[in-house]
Amino acid sequence: MSVDNADGNGPESRRHPRFYFKDGNTIFMLKSADHPDGILYRLHSGLLAHRATFFASLFALPRHMGCAQEILSEGTTDDNPIELPYGLVMVDFDHLLTYLFTGPSMYPNTEAFLVSVMKLSAMFEIADGMHYTIREFTLRGDGVHPALQFELARCFGIDDWLEPAFRRLMKMSIIDLDSSHVAQIGHSGYYWLTRSKTQIQELRTKIAFHVPPIVNSVDCDTPGTCGVAWTREWEERVRQLIHHPSQPISCLDLLDQLRNTHIPGLCDACQDLTVTWLWGAQSFTREERLVDEAVEALKLLQAEEPLRAALRASVEALRKSVGLKTA
Template sequence: MSRRHPTLYFEDGDVVLSSDSADGVTTFYRIDKILLCRQSIIFREMFSLPMPEILGEMYDGVAWVRMPDPTEELERLLLAMYDVSTLPLKRRDPDTAILLSGAMKLAKKYEIESLRSLILRHLEGDWPQDAELWCDFRHDIANAIDLHLNNPPQFRYAGQYIDERFPEAASTLLFALDHNCPTLLRAASMLLIGRTSEWKSLQRDSRDMQYERLASMRVIHFPAVRIHLLTDAHLAALKKGAEALSAELKKVANAELPVVSRAGCRSCSDNLVVWREVMGKKVAQMLLQGPDPISVVRKLYGGNNRPETVVCQPCWARDVKAVKDYRQKLWEDLPAIFGWYEQMSR
């Protein structure tokens, strides 16, 4: 069975590409070689060869190339090459990583750097890219949970369920590993080691969601993630990372964070050590969302927590900076802590 693509079959196109779907349907695309060559190094090199060497077949009066890529992926790629607005680039959509994975794979395969960069920038915009933004992201989730819980019986806010307002971590993790995008690994990993629920168990149809108890569970158990997508190797890496971050939290609890230079006030340095011991005792109360030393440390050592009676402003400022540097260094090290580089495609 075959068909001509409804929008990507131009009568004045000078080359036909074809691809096969999973159910055996062949789709034909009649398009412009110049468009392919301008955006893709691989297509440019391919079409620079003598035509008989790469083609040898004709379809509808023009050269015909049988593509090895599945229709679902090639269609998305070609549509984006003609009109990038066809890409599903809705901000913070939980399905984005799944919907864009095929296009990203072919953009990398055919070296279409402009498209690859666009997709990556969009996903990076959905996920926090430094330690401070990660803490803000966690705060956004907490606020969203409150908003939705205060809107029974559907528990929707601004026309959406809570899991429709945030990106989904497991599919993003797989996207990052499959397409060599380490900038997406950090936040997705941190969300996955928190208090999460299986995505499929909380997705209900509209009839189910009319019942208040079921609708509320979608909020109470947020964030939900597609755990079923993860392999044993992924789960083992997440366990390894969670254990390492739990060890970091023990350091926080034991006041073992970097101590400011004693070149400042000696009494302030001593008092800061005592202060950290006091604050460290609060760590156990802040672990409900999983082992997250980055967020915990910001809450403990935020600017509003300065012990004014025992630490002067210059020493406190140096201490806050030292702790901020610690958070950012830990954030940057997350892919190595989880061991993701060993699983990442090249």
Template sequence: MNDSESSTGPQRNGDVVKNTGQFIQHIAYWYSDGSIVVRVDDQTIYKIHLSMLTKLSKVMEEILTIPDNKQADDPNREGTSLYPLFIPGTTSQEFNDFLFWLYRTEWESLGDDVEKERMCTHLLKLADMWEIAAAKKYAIHALDMLYLPPSRRLELAGRFAIPDWVRPAVRRILDGKLSELKDHDICAMGWKVYSMLVNATEMLGQETRRTALIPPGMIKDPSIQCTDHASCQSVWPKLWFDRIGRDLLHPKTPMKLGGIVTKVLQDATLTHPKLSECCRLDMVLHCSRIIFADEDIVTQVSNAIIQFHATLA
């Protein structure tokens, strides 16, 4: 044995680390019928099935392509126990979670949701890096089954290009209070996204005040059953403010714009002695059909966040 092979550090054959006993075989992912030995760090090696990996994507096929400069049965050939093939860009924990998916059993066997989230996040990272569509689809579906704070969903949506998660997360945040977000929530979603949400909150506040003080216009052509439409028109602004506007402007528990439709559909909300029943029903129907501006604002900020996320790729 020469000096280089007797040293304690990793031994290299060209740019390949030679296994002189420094690597540990992974207990779960060392298959006797495995066709390739790989490593992702300087500690653990895996003996797995090459065909299962190369069929996943073109990228994986390229990563695992072994030069044809040695015979398949040559012990010095890369991808063997003596010279494990190095897969860059990942950690042993991430690779373990990836192999769990590849040789997968039921997620329920994992235990708590924290572990499931970790595994899915690792799977998303490697699925993007190695362009494995099936793995990404699986991870997204599994994460959809878990409760994740909206800030976390926005973080993952940005990191792994999941635009479908943006609008529901934005809606949840804007339905609450930005002041309730913790520092780690803001750091997770990013300051740029947070600033967009702040602007959206200001826009919603302006629209809420406008809607509270300026009611939807009374129908100009009343039903023939309305005998005093001028009276209906005169009481409508005050009725709107008393029953809707005050709730929108409540200092502690303000009603969201999206709650207007639900409230006007309640029979007693827009009732007034000087408002005819036919006009009341007309206005209830009219208000229930209005798409209040909060939906437009949510859509606007969601699209802006999605566009920003696209620049991160």
């Protein structure tokens, strides 16, 4: 497929330098604030219809001989292109066409490319585009910022990403999130994030301040010594772990460490009994329950997620704006 490049101030200067194919059979125009006169794309309707349910429906709209000539010839000339919605961003559309009309070796290795393809695949109903971007983001794993992963889960209904993204955000400091991250997380997400962090911080402060009582074994010969050792361990070491400025330990990790680390001056029997009792104490498992409660609340909000509702509205507006003139 070849591309017709042109210079000058006439209609040909508005042709896209990459996606105005000489052998294309349908001409689209995209207007934006940067290109108020519009950029022309000459594409292949067969490929678009094969890959995108939206375009298959668009090209299947009936055109009978009673239609006005303007409608019959729509999309066949530069002077009468099919107009794409004004809100469609040129860089997003170019990324989508790169995905549709070129091979993987030509794909930009950027998150912006994947987000564009995912967004317009949802809009134009391109199933393989959604599958491709979900797979690529999944392969990147923790290389994707959890705020972005959370936003994609919200917007595109990828509920499997919601919990891992939220748990990763819970491990971050709020000050490490800039305004763009907060926008990605959204109002509800940010509310549950800050609420859960505050509750957990209050819980950890109470646990650190109050030394839990030791549970002495009936076989212990030095219960007093064990009690002193347990109190010393809590005041000198556990409090530092809980309130570490950069890597505070979770309550469950703390219990694991207490179980698997020998405490000087404390007999094994007393240590095992005390840690086992702490495992059963609700305060030490409440931290995990708080996160679970937040995740469940966010999952319940997914069906009415504003971003997803906005996407549905934009798809409907797209159908009306493109199909109204064509029908």
